[in-house]
Amino acid sequence: xxxxxxxxxxxxxxxxxxxxxxxxxxxxxxxxxxxxxxxxxxxxxxxxxxxxxxxxxxxxxxxxxxxxxxxxxxxxxxxxxxxxxxxxxxxxxxxxxxxxxxxxxxxxxxxxxxxxxxxxxxxxxxxxxxxxxxxxxxxxxxxxxxxxxxxxxxxxxxxxxxxxxxxxxxxxxxxxxxxxxxxxxxxxxxxxxxxxxxxxxxxxxxxxxxxxxxxxxxxxxxxxxxxxxxxxx
Amino acid sequence: xxxxxxxxxxxxxxxxxxxxxxxxxxxxxxxxxxxxxxxxxxxxxxxxxxxxxxxxxxxxxxxxxxxxxxxxxxxxxxxxxxxxxxxxxxxxxxxxxxxxxxxxxxxxxxxxxxxxxxxxxxxxxxxxxxxxxxxxxxxxxxxxxxxxxxxxxxxxxxxxxxxxxxxxxxxxxxxxxxxxxxxxxxxxxxxxxxxxxxxxxxxxxxxxxxxxxxxxxxxxxxxxxxxxxxxxxxxxxxxxxxxxxxxxx
Numbered sequence: 416x417x418x419x420x421x422x423x424x425x426x427x428x429x430x431x432x433x434x435x436x437x438x439x440x441x442x443x444x445x446x447x448x449x450x451x452x453x454x455x456x457x458x459x460x461x462x463x464x465x466x467x468x469x470x471x472x473x474x475x476x477x478x479x480x481x482x483x484x485x486x487x488x489x490x491x492x493x494x495x496x497x498x499x500x501x502x503x504x505x506x507x508x509x510x511x512x513x514x515x516x517x518x519x520x521x522x523x524x525x526x527x528x529x530x531x532x533x534x535x536x537x538x539x540x541x542x543x544x545x546x547x548x549x550x551x552x553x554x555x556x557x558x559x560x561x562x563x564x565x566x567x568x569x570x571x572x573x574x575x576x577x578x579x580x581x582x583x584x585x586x587x588x589x590x591x592x593x594x595x596x597x598x599x600x601x602x603x604x605x606x607x608x609x610x611x612x613x614x615x616x617x618x619x620x621x622x623x624x625x626x627x628x629x630x631x632x633x634x635x636x637x638x639x640x641x642x643x644x645x646x647x648x
Numbered sequence: 649x650x651x652x653x654x655x656x657x658x659x660x661x662x663x664x665x666x667x668x669x670x671x672x673x674x675x676x677x678x679x680x681x682x683x684x685x686x687x688x689x690x691x692x693x694x695x696x697x698x699x700x701x702x703x704x705x706x707x708x709x710x711x712x713x714x715x716x717x718x719x720x721x722x723x724x725x726x727x728x729x730x731x732x733x734x735x736x737x738x739x740x741x742x743x744x745x746x747x748x749x750x751x752x753x754x755x756x757x758x759x760x761x762x763x764x765x766x767x768x769x770x771x772x773x774x775x776x777x778x779x780x781x782x783x784x785x786x787x788x789x790x791x792x793x794x795x796x797x798x799x800x801x802x803x804x805x806x807x808x809x810x811x812x813x814x815x816x817x818x819x820x821x822x823x824x825x826x827x828x829x830x831x832x833x834x835x836x837x838x839x840x841x842x843x844x845x846x847x848x849x850x851x852x853x854x855x856x857x858x859x860x861x862x863x864x865x866x867x868x869x870x871x872x873x874x875x876x877x878x879x880x881x882x883x884x885x886x887x888x889x890x891x892x893x894x895x896x897x
Contacts, residue, residue, distance in 0.1 A: 424753055424754070425752065425753055425754075428752060428753060512739070513738075513739075516734055516736060516739075517732045517733070517734060517736040518736050518737075518738055518739070520693075520698055520730075520732065520736065521730065521732060521736040521738075523697075523698060523725075524696055524697075524698070524725060524728055524730045525725060525726070525749075525750050525753065525754075525802075526721075526722045526725030526726050526753075526754070527753060528718070
């Protein structure tokens with residue numbers, strides 16, 4: 416971490432790397448994020464209706480539950496777990512392969528701080544783009560809930576829309592973004608560390624990639640609990 | 649000139665290099681030979697600063713190199729070119745971008761000047777029409793040549809090659825050897841080559857250093873090596889039946 420935070424050798428090169436990673440992490444993840452979010456919202460809505468057995472509770476509550484579950488937990492945490500699998504393994508295997516094929520040594524020989532050159536643009540790009548990805552996931556999750564709820568005929572469109580507008584707490588979005596930024600830092604640094612310290616060959620690159628996903632996921636769950644405890648209670 | 653003064657290196661209590669001293673002159677191809685595990689690669693990594701020595705000094709043209717911080721080594725590093733065993737080309741970049749990489753990082757040349765330099769270096773290693781290919785589209789010999797082109801692009805004073813012939817057929821090996829020899833003489837650089845290839849020893853070696861069990865065992869010229877009665881070096885060089893037959897003749 417310490418070696419990573421330095422003045423770039425040439426800002427324009429780091430900037431190009433940063434933009435490349437933005438595209439890779441953002442645009443490259445949209446498909447899986449959209450798919451997961453829509454189905455996640457759909458399942459939350461239908462399950463909430465299924466569990467809502469008390470006739471005194473209005474169906475608008477389904478919208479409230481779906482919205483808050485998606486914003487507070489599912490979009491930031493579940494998307495971060497998905498991104499840990501997709502992006503974390505990609506970072507670890509990319510850097511790990513560079514390590515075992517001596518590409519990192521080649522950078523060092525040229526006088527380039529390899530940890531800064533390889534890791535810093537990834538960390539900065541993740542910090543910049545993950546919040547947008549999670550916000551998109553929130554919208555798509557809520558949209559998925561509306562589509563599934565109305566298509567299945569378990570809730571009317573007006574009840575769902577009234578529900579998602581009711582008792583909205585804007586701080587919940589801020590809290591979700593704080594979690595997202597923390598998780599993006601965990602995913603990129605843990606994965607880069609695993610990749611950077613790979614020794615051996617193809618087998619070890621695979622192991623680093625697996626470790627990156629496992630350790631990132633565990634840390635995400637631990638920090639999810641810590642942040643929730645610290646901020647919401 | 650690069651000088652090694654009593655350098656030693658151990659890993660986890662196991663001695664890899666023990667008290668090695670030598671000097672490598674400018675404009676010469678200096679070969680470091682020895683069996684697997686003799687310490688050649690570790691010695692080269694110490695010389696380029698990828699591994700720090702435990703004891704001893706490494707001097708580049710009289711200036712101390714070992715023991716310097718990353719920042720203090722930077723001016724040296726930009727004078728060092730290295731060709732790795734597998735080429736170590738950057739997978740995400742094309743051939744042209746690979747060769748241009750050190751120029752992008754450390755020079756203020758215009759794009760036109762950088763392209764001219766890249767084309768000069770690629771022509772120098774006898775490669776044409778490969779600028780837009782990726783490393784995965786190149787043969788082993790082409791990868792080595794691109795790696796040499798990348799190493800010489802920033803006009804280094806010191807060129808290190810770690811087993812440049814490994815995995816190549818004999819004909820391509822000779823091309824790579826001759827290229828290293830020509831570049832060394834043409835640009836008057838200090839070249840150090842780790843090799844197992846006995847053809848390289850005979851063809852391009854101006855000076856040969858033989859490492860055995862981490863120690864400097866023998867040092868001399870090609871003529872000397874053919875006449876030496878040192879058992880270990882004879883066992884190493886004339887290990888094959890072909891070499892034994894040639895020696896008899």
